[in-house]
Amino acid sequence: MSSSQSLSTLESKLEALQCHFNWNLDCSRSTLFRLKYNLEDIGTEEGKSWLGHIYNLQGFIHYQLGFSEDALRFFSRATEAFRQMRNTVSDEGPWLVVNYGNLAWLHNQQGEQVQSQNYLSKINALMNEYPSPSQDELHPEIYAEKAWTLMKFNKEKKLLAIDYFQRAIRMQPDMVAWQTSYVLALVNAHNNSNHAIVEKMRIAKEHDPENLYLAALYLDACPQKGTKMKDEVCTLARRVLKKPVSSYSGINPILMLYSKYLSVHEAIDLIEEALERHPDERYLKWCAANCYRSRIFSRQTRTGLLERSMIDKAISLCKEVISLYPHSSLKMKITLADIYVKVNNHDIADQIYNELLESDLEYEEQQMLYNKYAKHLYFNGKLIDRQKSIDYHKKAAAIPHQSSYRKSSITMLEKYTEKYGSREIEEFLMKLQQ
Numbered sequence: 001m002s003s004s005q006s007l008s009t010l011e012s013k014l015e016a017l018q019c020h021f022n023w024n025l026d027c028s029r030s031t032l033f034r035l036k037y038n039l040e041d042i043g044t045e046e047g048k049s050w051l052g053h054i055y056n057l058q059g060f061i062h063y064q065l066g067f068s069e070d071a072l073r074f075f076s077r078a079t080e081a082f083r084q085m086r087n088t089v090s091d092e093g094p095w096l097v098v099n100y101g102n103l104a105w106l107h108n109q110q111g112e113q114v115q116s117q118n119y120l121s122k123i124n125a126l127m128n129e130y131p132s133p134s135q136d137e138l139h140p141e142i143y144a145e146k147a148w149t150l151m152k153f154n155k156e157k158k159l160l161a162i163d164y165f166q167r168a169i170r171m172q173p174d175m176v177a178w179q180t181s182y183v184l185a186l187v188n189a190h191n192n193s194n195h196a197i198v199e200k201m202r203i204a205k206e207h208d209p210e211n212l213y214l215a216a217l218y219l220d221a222c223p224q225k226g227t228k229m230k231d232e233v234c235t236l237a238r239r240v241l242k243k244p245v246s247s248y249s250g251i252n253p254i255l256m257l258y259s260k261y262l263s264v265h266e267a268i269d270l271i272e273e274a275l276e277r278h279p280d281e282r283y284l285k286w287c288a289a290n291c292y293r294s295r296i297f298s299r300q301t302r303t304g305l306l307e308r309s310m311i312d313k314a315i316s317l318c319k320e321v322i323s324l325y326p327h328s329s330l331k332m333k334i335t336l337a338d339i340y341v342k343v344n345n346h347d348i349a350d351q352i353y354n355e356l357l358e359s360d361l362e363y364e365e366q367q368m369l370y371n372k373y374a375k376h377l378y379f380n381g382k383l384i385d386r387q388k389s390i391d392y393h394k395k396a397a398a399i400p401h402q403s404s405y406r407k408s409s410i411t412m413l414e415k416y417t418e419k420y421g422s423r424e425i426e427e428f429l430m431k432l433q434q
Contacts, residue, residue: 219232
């Protein structure tokens, strides 16, 4: 076989692998950075059962961002994490198939065909030794990792993740982490908790009682009445504070429960207590910035009643969070601009918006920015600019991507039509429907 034929055969084998490079995970650079930060915030303790999967996805993300050496480092960490995580006689098992596939792909991309072929041989050996329990289906370990990975992406992939988790659990029902993540995928994909989902949450919570993230979501899905609910929330909060800091510790849903059933003031007290215990934790600062934002923009809050110290703290936190998530801070920059408006510092707010309008954003980010800026121009600007506001709502609506921001801008345009009787806007909306 000629070298070109050999290379073609190798590449066809790589394309048939179940691994991140073949799962259609293409996305924008800003989305890659957001995923990178999200995975970092899970941490190594709360994400322990998924540590190999976390490192695998981090490796793929770093490769997509152009950091091949970091990608290899994360894939190697994944190999070690899987070996330590599975308390079995052998270091090897079907949980390594995806990881070896990633390594085979990476080595080939770096021109290291011999190493790539070595990993292909290892994959073949694993698949022969550990065949899938169900003929014509992937091994449950592969389904589980694919599901866990896809649930980090858009809604379409979240729905696929639900299906893959169901397949994995059907073949291997004793994996508690899979059951919990399946339920979390259901909640994330459907954005609500109907009776069937709540029942699944209850069962998963019974099997995974130490998962306080799930416990907080379940508590919100079926709240108790009156003081009993407040007591339940406070009790769960004390447990969350004792856990290692992580985006999966339950701190963020607990803060939402505090704001909902106690008060935003008490939510701020709680996150400040957490920051006293862990003053350098990036994720806690992000949570704190959002709590202060909720306090400042609460409907019950009058601007004149806001303490200057609270405004200053909110501005300081927003700026710090922006620096800690430098490639994924659009929402926080918009929040910062809106806080400046609250204290009548319109020039800085306008400057932030103008800088954002010059940035390179993906569709949904553009829609968010145009929608928020349009509202800023109409409600918050130094001088109300109705026509410019309409223009930016039209920009948001014209982008061919379905999102809540596009829907919001279309709704605003419809209201403008009713209020001002604009034929131009009517024609624009009619074109959108076509």
